[in-house]
Amino acid sequence: MKKITVIALTILFSSCNAQKIRTMGKFDIAAFNKNKNHLNRYIDTLDNGTIIEQRESANFYEEIVKLKDSYFEKYRRYYKNGNLQLEGEYLNNDFQKGIWKEYNKKGELLEETDYDKGFEYTWEDLLEYLQKRKVDIKDTDNTTIRNENGNWRFSYIEGIYIYDIIIDGKTGKIIQDAKNEFEEGS
Template structure:
């Protein structure tokens, strides 16, 4: 399930944010009845909104200016936290000023990476992934030396994490390495 993100102006939902049950915490955290997980945060320099959808690999991410107007929005992967698809950026008055397609350099797509993981029995979780719930396999992507690169980190054994580096164009495995892991 890939959520739809549009290029329309919006404002930070101060009413929702101010209704948080724990006013001592700056962060609103809410498990929704439909299985989604909402986080909102705000201070004098920015506002932040993150909605992780049930049964999805994605989180809707929105960042706001101090005046409450949208600064940028798009999808993030809920594992590895990379930007997915088209992101929209706005000036402080709310005018759309930029669209960036973060998928464009990656012809070996996120969906291809998921198939790779399935083939190699690497579990990638859907839905809200909370840090306090133990190890979760992660997928990262980056542009290194002008080339798109995927990186998968998965718990191969209870004490060993394997890192697989994959070409973001061809899907070819470029390198594997590992490091020790101690479960606290």
């Protein structure tokens, strides 16, 4: 029994140390260069419906992974040497979710930022509320969702109306629920 406990503790501590040293991914520059188009982009759709888009700019490479059934996209930015610079998840460019990590050019972790911190009324709570209101979250032309100043703020168009709602990120209390008529040309 002691032997099993010692082995289990050894594995546990080894995995903890491995997480601290964590090797992060590199951007495959050669494969990207082979597959990119004239706009310095490459888009691949996997069998499971996941879309991977890669782009090159003057200063970095980007990779955006869109899972078929997820509202969020995984974002990674890489230095020109291929090492990871920044990674995290976001919703349609409206807000960043969870923990984002930033690395130096050598691949060493510089900073972690928790964008969910302070939100006791979570994304999942907000999602449930949005579904009750029948808001089409994926309709990015008519729906925006942001987390700002510790609150959730979303707006959407339904018929001739624009709804603008603010919910307290800690308590879930509705601070504003405005309904305005959509004006021609807006």
